[in-house]
Amino acid sequence: MARERTPNRRQYLTALGVGGAVTLAGCMGGNGGGNGDNGNGDGNGNGGDSGNGNGESETIVIGSDIPYEPFEYRNEAGELLGFDVEIAEAVFGEQLGLEYEFQQTGFDGIIASLNNANFRVIMSAMTINETRAERVDFSDPYFTAYQTVLVLESDDITERSDLQGMTVGVQRGTTGEAAAEDLQSDFDGDLEIQSYDQITGAFDALLNNQVSAVINDNTVSAEFAAETDGVVFLEGDGVAADREDAPDYLTLTIEEYGIAFRQADDEFREEVNGALAAIREDGTYDEIYDEYFGA
Amino acid sequence: MATQTDSESGTGGVMMRDRFVKRLGEIAAAGFLVAVGGLLVWILSTQVNYTLLASPLIAGRFAEAFLLVLRIVVISSLLSVSFGVLVGLGRISTSAVTGRIAKGYVEFFRGTPLLFQLFVIFFGIPRLWETGQFPIQNWAVPAAIIGLTLNHAAYVGEAIRGGISAVPDGQMEAARSLGMSRVMALREVVLPQAWRNALAAIGNDQIILVKDTSLLTVIAVPEIMSVFRNINSNQLDPWTPLVWVCVLYLAITMSMSQLVNGLERRSNWGSDSGMLGRLSRGSSGPDGGDG
Numbered sequence: 278m279a280r281e282r283t284p285n286r287r288q289y290l291t292a293l294g295v296g297g298a299v300t301l302a303g304c305m306g307g308n309g310g311g312n313g314d315n316g317n318g319d320g321n322g323n324g325g326d327s328g329n330g331n332g333e334s335e336t337i338v339i340g341s342d343i344p345y346e347p348f349e350y351r352n353e354a355g356e357l358l359g360f361d362v363e364i365a366e367a368v369f370g371e372q373l374g375l376e377y378e379f380q381q382t383g384f385d386g387i388i389a390s391l392n393n394a395n396f397r398v399i400m401s402a403m404t405i406n407e408t409r410a411e412r413v414d415f416s417d418p419y420f421t422a423y424q425t426v427l428v429l430e431s432d433d434i435t436e437r438s439d440l441q442g443m444t445v446g447v448q449r450g451t452t453g454e455a456a457a458e459d460l461q462s463d464f465d466g467d468l469e470i471q472s473y474d475q476i477t478g479a480f481d482a483l484l485n486n487q488v489s490a491v492i493n494d495n496t497v498s499a500e501f502a503a504e505t506d507g508v509v510f511l512e513g514d515g516v517a518a519d520r521e522d523a524p525d526y527l528t529l530t531i532e533e534y535g536i537a538f539r540q541a542d543d544e545f546r547e548e549v550n551g552a553l554a555a556i557r558e559d560g561t562y563d564e565i566y567d568e569y570f571g572a
Numbered sequence: 573m574a575t576q577t578d579s580e581s582g583t584g585g586v587m588m589r590d591r592f593v594k595r596l597g598e599i600a601a602a603g604f605l606v607a608v609g610g611l612l613v614w615i616l617s618t619q620v621n622y623t624l625l626a627s628p629l630i631a632g633r634f635a636e637a638f639l640l641v642l643r644i645v646v647i648s649s650l651l652s653v654s655f656g657v658l659v660g661l662g663r664i665s666t667s668a669v670t671g672r673i674a675k676g677y678v679e680f681f682r683g684t685p686l687l688f689q690l691f692v693i694f695f696g697i698p699r700l701w702e703t704g705q706f707p708i709q710n711w712a713v714p715a716a717i718i719g720l721t722l723n724h725a726a727y728v729g730e731a732i733r734g735g736i737s738a739v740p741d742g743q744m745e746a747a748r749s750l751g752m753s754r755v756m757a758l759r760e761v762v763l764p765q766a767w768r769n770a771l772a773a774i775g776n777d778q779i780i781l782v783k784d785t786s787l788l789t790v791i792a793v794p795e796i797m798s799v800f801r802n803i804n805s806n807q808l809d810p811w812t813p814l815v816w817v818c819v820l821y822l823a824i825t826m827s828m829s830q831l832v833n834g835l836e837r838r839s840n841w842g843s844d845s846g847m848l849g850r851l852s853r854g855s856s857g858p859d860g861g862d863g
Contacts, residue, residue, distance in 0.1 A: 385805040412808050429704045444709075446792070450805035471712070471792040472802060478695075482792065485698035486706040507703050 337369055337377040340396035342384035345476060346500050347569050348402040349379065361400045363565045364419060364556075368536075371561075372552035383474065385450030388412050392539060398549075399537035402494060404452040406532070414543070415535030417550050419562075423528040424456040425495040426511035427480075427502060432489060436513050437527060444469040446479035446488035453493040456529045460492070483508065494532075495524050496570060619811035630803060634816045637799045638823075641785050644713065644795075645824060648720035649778050655721060656728025656774070663733040666754075674729065681726035687787055690719045694791040712793045720781055727777040735770030736762060768839040775832030782824050796820050 341361065344350035349359040357379055369377040380396050391399050391413060404422065405415045426445075428434045434443070441464045447454040449472040461468040471488055473479040480501050482488045490511065491498065502508045515528030536553075538546045556562045624630060662674030681689065694715040698706035708714065739762050747757035789797040796817055803813040 385801050388808060389804070389810065408806070408808070431704055449798075449801055454802075471794075472798065473792050474790050478790070478792065481695050484703050485695070485711070486701075486704050486709060487698070487711055487792075505703075 335376075337375050337398065338396035339365055339369075339377055339379050340382045340387055340391055340399045341379050341401040342387060342475070343379070343381045345402055345497060347496060349400075360420070360565060360569045361402060363568070364562070365400055367556045367561045367565065368549060368552040372555055373548060383450075384448060385474075387450070388537070391537060394539075397538075397542070397545075402497070402534055403537055404532040405535040406452065406455075409537070412540075413537040414540050414546055415537055416546055417553055418533035418535050419553055420534040421522070422532050422534060423495040423515070423517050423524060424453055424492055424530040424532065425498055425515075425524065426527055426529070427483060427491040427493070427498045427508055428489065428511050429483065430507045430509045434489060434511060437511070440464070440468060440490060440511075442467050443489040444471060444487070445490045445492050446471050446473060446482045447492050448473055448476040448479055451476075451493070452530065452532055453491075457492045460529065480505075492529065495526075495528070499524075615811060616815075620815055621809055621812045624807065624809065624812045625815060630813065630816070633799050633803075634796065634813075634820060637794055637796045638820050640713075640793070641782075641795050641820075642824065644716055644720070644785055644788070644793075645782050648717050648724065649781060651717070651721040652724035652781065653728055653774065653778070655725035657732055659725050659729025660732025660736065660770075661758075663729060664736050678726045678729055681723050682730070686719065686723045686784055687790065689723055690715065690787060690791055693719050712788075712791050715791060716785070716788045716793050720784060723784070724777055724781045727780075728774050731770040731773035731777060732766065734773065735766035735768070738769045739765045768836075771832065771836050771839060775829065775835070778832075779825050779828055782828060783821065786821075 341349045343357070345359075347359055348361045349357065351357055362379065365377060365379070369375045379400075382390055382395070384401065387399055387401060387403075388409060390396065399413070402420070402422070403409070403415075405418060409415075426437075426440070434440065440460065445457050445460075445468060447457045447470060453476075454470070454472055457468070457470045461470060471479070471482065473482065476491075476493055476497060479488065479491045479493070483491050484505070495510075498510070502510060510524075510526035513527035515523075515526075517523035517528040517531050520531070536549060538549075553562075659674055659677060662670045663678065665671045665674065694712060697715075698708075698711060701707070743761050743765065744754075744757055747761040748754065752760065785793075785795055786797045788795050789801065792798075800813045800817050804810050807813075
């Protein structure tokens with residue numbers, strides 16, 4: 278018996294090995310196929326047929342931390358929507374005639390991921406700042422944002438100084454986190470910061486009484502405040518008080534969003550800058566802006 | 573079975589000779605060591621920024637995170653082992669109700685990801701209150717301890733159950749025939765042996781618990797991975813904080829496996845420091861050491 282079994286076991290192991298190799302190959306092939314399908318889906322969904330016409334050009338993969346409503350988010354049906362998404366369609370699809378697709382990624386590792394060539398550009402409501410500019414190159418700014426403070430209406434926080442000694446929620450790796458750290462040093466360290474993976478986690482924490490305030494970009498916070506009862510902006514004159522387009526609540530910083538490129542990608546960056554200028558000129562930009570942020 | 577002469581004369585061909593296989597293993601292991609060691613030396617000498625590594629700011633933040641993780645690990649470890657013993661006893665209960673409930677508990681907490689359980693506890697539970705009315709501030713750490721405890725109690729429970737069923741039935745039968753009740757037999761005879769059987773599995777699970785604390789980064793517990801992610805996104809330098817992360821986790825897990833090894837040695841039958849060893853020496857003469 279034992280002698281008869283031995284070859285069986287060996288055959289079994291061999292079969293297992295072959296099967297494993299086939300499966301692995303299948304997975305890798307499947308991945309490739311899957312990506313291709315995604316590309317087609319995005320192209321069709323966003324009317325990128327002109328991109329298909331170009332045929333030979335590679336698909337531009339855009340790294341983005343989704344969800345970050347209203348810049349990039351999915352509706353109940355799973356469709357990708359948002360300001361960045363439409364700007365991408367206008368710039369990459371219509372102006373440059375390229376195929377493109379969004380790839381979801383975490384925000385705190387997004388720059389390393391770009392430099393590791395996981396995607397070609399970052400479009401993720403990303404603020405242009407010096408630390409980041411050391412590692413990536415930014416396009417011309419395409420959006421102005423302000424760091425603002427959300428609080429619960431029922432709490433007794435009415436001005437900036439009331440935040441001293443409180444806990445604030447932010448998203449990890451964002452300029453909101455940086456603004457919170459600045460505030461912390463203003464208060465001589467008397468401010469606790471909780472960093473969440475996604476901004477929705479910080480919003481949840483506000484509703485769940487885990488943080489007293491959330492520091493984040495104004496437009497995204499405004500979307501959340503509009504959707505949620507009892508959540509309001511902290512009032513006060515901020516750094517943007519003397520700007521005419523500034524929001525009428527406390528602003529901690531003024532920031533501008535850019536599309537991030539690898540530093541060796543200058544040629545493509547210039548093309549995109551040209552496309553950004555073109556959509557500002559022909560009114561596409563204003564159309565998209567009004568759709569998301571118009572009164 | 574292959575005998576000494578079989579392998580020496582090489583009836584299985586050159587591939588089957590003991591010495592050949594041994595050499596092959598040594599070459600593979602040495603090659604692995606050289607490759608990994610070389611990579612490590614290269615990373616440590618080119619990628620790590622030692623000024624940043626030693627800067628008190630970073631060291632202080634990692635130390636704080638380390639102490640927090642240590643606190644969470646110690647508490648959840650003690651709770652999950654105690655609770656896990658109850659779960660294990662429930663699993664072997666002769667009562668159908670207790671047995672089924674314990675089985676259901678294990679199935680649920682072993683069958684869903686810890687991350688899901690953490691989300692339920694941290695994001696879900698507070699939403700049972702009105703907006704902003706949840707009474708516990710700083711819920712993240714308690715939520716983490718509850719999640720780790722409930723999850724790992726299921727694994728410890730299964731380890732205990734396995735340990736108990738590995739004790740030969742004769743032990744229980746002998747104890748019962750001496751007039752012990754089932755509970756007494758369990759406590760005095762079966763459980764001490766089951767504990768020894770289960771110890772390796774429990775120790776293994778507790779080491780996994782340590783590593784599971786890295787998941788707490790997503791519920792905003794300022795633990796070790798959180799500090800790494802914060803420093804990496806500020807400094808855009810992954811390797812320097814990664815060195816800290818590696819050293820700190822190994823510091824906990826390696827001392828934990830030392831502890832488990834020590835406990836296993838203590839409960840080993842027959843060895844000098846084990847229970848039987850001490851017993852037999854105790855009876856054989858008064859001059860036996862006290863282990």
